[in-house]
Amino acid sequence: MTTLSAAEIRGRRQWPLPKLADPTAPLLEVRDLKTHFRLERGWVRAVDGVSFSLADGEALGLAGESGCGKTTTALSLVRLLPSNGRIRGGSVELFGIDLVPKSERAMLRYRWREISIVFQGAMNALNPVTRVADQIAEPIRQRLGQSDKTSKRRAAELLDLVGIPRKRLGAYPHELSGGMRQRAMIAMALACDPAIVIGDEPTTALDVMVQAQILLLLEQLRRDLGLSLILITHDLSVIAETCDRVLVMYAGRVAEEGPVDRVFREPRHPYTQKLLGAFPNIHADRRTLEVIPGQPPDLVDPPVGCRFAARCPFVMPVCTEVDPPEVRLEDGVRVACHLFPPSGDAA
C-alpha cells in the first residue's frame, strides 16, 4: 500500500492545482450522480444516484455485469459521454471543485491532466496511423505546453517506465503485441502526471499471463507515483488483487461498497453474493457455476423499489415498493438492501 501522504503526492506535481482547488478537500467526492442517455423512447437511467469517494493513493474497483453503469460512472467524471448522454444531477468534486457545472471548454483543463483513462489499448484505442511515441508526446506538448524535444524525451522515459524497449520508440500500434499496446496506453495515461487514473477494462482482451504483468505494472506505478486508481472490470479476481475498496453496481445504482477484504469475505447484498458465486473458485469442489437467473431491469422505466428484486432469492414485499436506503455498517461496508434496515444491523 502507499506510504505517501496526500500532501507529499500533490507536492510532486509538475504543475499547480487548479485555481479554486481546496488543498484539504478529499481528492474525489461523487454525490448522487445521475447520468442518463436520451433515446427515442425516453431517458435511459444508466447511472441513477451513485455516490462514492476516492482518497489519495487509493485503488477503487468498480464491479458489476455489462450495462450496470460502471463505465458510464467513470466516464462521467470527465464528462466523456456519447452525444446523447447527459449528467442530469449530482456533483463530481475534484479537490473540492464541482466539475458538473463546468463548460465543455473548462472541462478540457481537467481531462488527462487531473484524470486520465487507460482504455483497452489492445483493441483500437491507439491511433493506427501515428507512431506510439508521438501519441504519448501529444498531450505533453498540447496540454502542458512543453517543447517538441521535451515531449519526445518524456515520452521515451514513459515508455521506459512501462517496460517497452527503447528500440520500439518509432513503432506504430500494429507493430506491437497486445500486451505492449496496453503498456503504451498506460504510458500515455501517465503523460501529464495525473492525480487519478481510470482503468476501463485494461486487461480484458489480454491472455492471463500478460494480464498478470499489466496488473503488476499498474500496482507498481500506483505505489511509485502515488496515483489514485479507479479500476473498471467485470473480473472480480482483478479487483481482489489490486484494489483497496470495491464498489458493486447493479442497474445504475450502488449495491454494495466497502473494503475489498470485507466485501469479498462477507458479501451482504444478495447481488454481491450471487456475483461472487458466479465466479469460478479453484478451492471450491463445485463443478458448475452458479448463474443469476433473469435479466437486469429496463432502465428507461425502472421498477419501483429495489432494482434487483425480480432476481433476488430473498425478496420481501417491501422490496417492490420502497427503494432500499444505503446503510453504512460498522465495518465500513455500505449496502443498499432491505435486509439491512437503517436502525437494525448498524447499531
Added chain:
Amino acid sequence: MSLRYLARRLMTAAITVFLIVVLNFVLFRMMPGSPERILLGRTPNVSGEVIQATRERWGLDKPLFPDQFVAYLASTVQGDLGFSFGGGSRGRPVTDVLLQRLGPTLLLFGLGEVLAIILGLALGAYSGWRRGGILDHVGNGLSLVLYSTPYFLLGMGLLIVFATGLGWFPTFGISTVGQSYAGPLDQLGDMAWHLALPLATVALGLVGQYSILMRSSIVETLSEDYVTTARAKGLTEGRVLRSHALPNALLPTVTLIAINLGYVVAGAITVEVVFNWPGLGTLTVNALSSRDYPVLQGVFLLLSVGVVLANLIADLMYGFLDPRVRT
C-alpha cells in the same frame, strides 16, 4: 516506406502495362476490314500487285506472331504508334496527334479533379463533423443530386443557362475562332473563359461522390476508440478532428480517387463532345466514326497507361498515409 513496397508496386505496374500493350495488339488485329484496303483508300479497281506491294511495304505479309508482334513492340517502345488512317489527321504520326490532344484533356480533367477533391473532401469532412447540421442536410442532398446526374446533362444544363441564356460564357471550343491576341496573358484569359463551363461540369460531376464518401468516412472514424482517447486527452475538437479523425478518414478516399482517374475516359468523351473541347475525348469519337484504328489504338494505350499510373500513385500515397500497408 520500405523499398520492397516500392519495388513491388513498380513491378506490378510494369507487368500491367505490358499486358495492356499485348491486348492492344490482339484487339485491333481482330477488327474487321484489312489495313491495306484502308491504306489505299476507296480507290476502285486496284490491281493485285499494288495490294501486294502495300502489304510488303508495311510488313503485313509476314505472320502476326512473332514478326508483326515484335515489330509492333519495338516501335511502341520507341514511341512510334504508326500513322493516322482517317479524318482530318490522315497521314500524321499518331504520337503527334495524341500529344496535341493530351494537353487540353489534362488541363480540363486535372483541374476538375483537383477542384472536386478539395471541395468534396472539405464539404464531406465538415458535414460529417457537424452531422445533422444545416450544411450537412443541404450538402448531402446536393451531393446526391450531383452524383446521380450524368456529365452530358449537367454540361447541357450549364450551357443552356450560362452560355446561350445569359451569354456569359462561350458555347464551344478552347479559344475564340479567328481571334488575334495582344499577348500571352490575353490568350490565357480567353482560354480560361472557354474552360469555365466544362471545368464546372467536371468538378460538379465529381464533387458529390467525394463529399458523400468523406462524410460517411468521417462519421465512422469519429466513433472509433482512438477518437475517444484523443478527446479524453483534453484536446480541442478541432485538433481531435485534424490530428486523429482526418488522417484515418482520408484513407478510403484515396482509393476512390484512383478508381475515378480510370473513369476519366468515359467522362472525357461526353463532356468534351458537349463543349466541343479539343481533347482526347473528341479525338476518340472522331477516330471511331472514321475507323481510324491506329489513333484508337494509341488512345487506348495512353489512357490505360494513365490508369495504371494513377493506381500506382494511389498505392504509393496509401503507403505514405497508412503505416499498416508499408510492408
